[in-house]
Amino acid sequence: MYGYLEGGIKVELSDVLGIREWRQNYQNNLENQFPKNVVVSVKLNIPGEVKNSQVLKKILLDGWMELKSQFEEQNEQLLFLRLILDRITGPEALAVLTGTIMEIKKQAINFEESFKLGRLFDVDVMSKDDKGYQLSRTQLGFEPRKCLVCNNNAKYCVKEQKHSIEEVQMAISSYIKKSEQREEIKFDLSQMAVSALLYEVVTTPKPGLVDPASSGSHQDMDVFTFIESAQALHPYFVAAQKIGNEFLGDNLSQMFNELRRVGVIAEKRMYLATNGINTHKGAIFSLGILVCATAYLQKNETFSRKELANTIIKMVRNLLEDDFQYLKQKPSEQLSAGEIQYLKYKKTGIRGEAVAGYPAVLKVGLPFLQKTTGSLNQRLVDTLMYIAANVSDSNLIKRAGTVEVVDEIKKWSKAYFKKGGSKTVAGINYLKELDQLFIQRNLSLGGSADLLILTVFLGKVEGII
Ligand SMILES: [Zn+2]
Known part of the structure; x- marks a missing residue:
């Protein structure tokens, strides 16, 4: 097993589906509760049966802290936060912020592009008020998300099932290792x-x-x-x-x-x-x-x-x-x-x-x-x-x-x-x-x-x- 998955527990498809439904409801409730604000869901893209571990928890937490400080720099306020680190289907965060959905969406993409492990993150932005979140990365002036294995458009690779789970896991593992090395060199x-x-x-x-x-x-x-x-x-x-x-x-x-x-x-x-x-x-x-x-x-x-x-x-x-x-x-x-x-x-x-x-x-x-x-x-x-x-x-x-x-x-x-x-x-x-x-x-x-x-x-x- 790859180091970043060490200590993790295998999940069943029913676990993943169950949590997906829970999240959908939770997000809907937040949208109703904060109709003038923006709901943000932060998750990691981890393929395979193991979706959580000590390493992944830390990555999500580091990423969330960075994203939060980026929001704060733009004077957007955090109105609500639920951090769930220990769930077997993967660590995640749900938050509600002030600001416009367009700005928050841009910052989220910017975070995925600029954070050291941003490519592992999946930041969804939604709001009851405004359907602008449906705008794609390209429509907002960003490049399409790149595949960790081959660097082509990730959407295409997922749709065509271009890579096996093992290939993607290996790519994630080396992506995390390279980032750790960069940190070491940085200091x-x-x-x-x-x-x-x-x-x-x-x-x-x-x-x-x-x-x-x-x-x-x-x-x-x-x-x-x-x-x-x-x-x-x-x-x-x-x-x-x-x-x-x-x-x-x-x-x-x-x-x-x-x-x-x-x-x-x-x-x-x-x-x-x-x-x-x-x-x-x-x-x-x-x-x-x-x-x-x-x-x-x-x-x-x-x-x-x-x-x-x-x-x-x-x-x-x-x-x-x-x-x-x-x-x-x-x-x-x-x-x-x-x-x-x-x-x-x-x-x-x-x-x-x-x-x-x-x-x-x-x-x-x-x-x-x-x-x-x-x-x-x-x-x-x-x-x-x-x-x-x-x-x-x-x-x-x-x-x-x-x-x-x-x-x-x-x-x-x-x-x-x-x-x-x-x-x-x-x-x-x-x-x-x-x-x-x-x-x-x-x-x-x-x-x-x-x-x-x-x-x-x-x-x-x-x-x-
Ligand atoms: Zn690919």
Whole structure:
């Protein structure tokens, strides 16, 4: 027996017919009792002899809660509800709502289409007042209901008895399993973090940066180096998520200290995977913080951009003093790009970003990404060029050896968007020319690429991409 039917009891045809008659009467009574309102019946389409189980009860309940909140969003009020979960012929709900039958019917179809397990649901809408419920899905502007087995019009498959009960049960079972997997992935921040790293490296073309077509200004690495590096960092992001998930207490700098300890190991893993090349050092620091802070907030169900910024600010509040305090005593060959620039220009780079709660991501990259359209690659290329023009890229400044390059990148980005950006041939050609110029001058947008990674990660968390 399929997992979703486990623990269920076989029903007789007479049970099904008996309940059908009961439901019909119940609905008629509700229509008479609430003649100005809309009666809604919510059931599951479960073929075969077993029609109820723990799994199916939970599916109906989850679905009903979702449908109810959709009605509430439209200010439709629930006047009556009867939830029957334990009946052997299947769990069901009967409800009476305010609102027009047309609106309720549209919302019901929308629910069947959009809810994660909506295709198992059968939502009937009726009213004494109005016979509009007889309008079909197509008449209301929706596609006909699709068959779970073959994706054709379900009505046709039912009428022609195209599939055996076993076939349909197998399709339902795999539909439920896929939905469970999607839920898991949805909450797996470590997987989103690795995806963000990989999305960045395959985005093309990017001036001076590594992509599948070119190594840009980085002769010592290519797209494969980045794939190895991203894979090697997966355990780190799992650990970062766990730290955020499990941290108790208010002293968030303690949570950050825990993260930094695993960050040290992550750097070692990265260098091992890349034969000593720095591919993702910046991302280890910043993406680790984002994963950890997001997990911390999701656990408390308080995730928002504002809360994320606040949490990060609390996590890293001692960072600048801790990290920059002893810089002057540090031998110059041991200084990182960020540290040199702090000493030279008082630019605090990615540490300054972290201390301010990543405004370059939350106020620049992410709002821009949200507005972009087109293919994923087009959206990411545009977002990169927008970020590059609107933040100070410490990697670019280091390679150029002068802050004047900041004005140049603003000019280049402006010219790119003037040509129509990633959606025009002129825009893409311009980017390719820029890539050549970057290679000649040994420039790269490494800092902006790191910010793109962070933007992509949060875009995934928020479901923007
Ligand atoms: Zn079919």
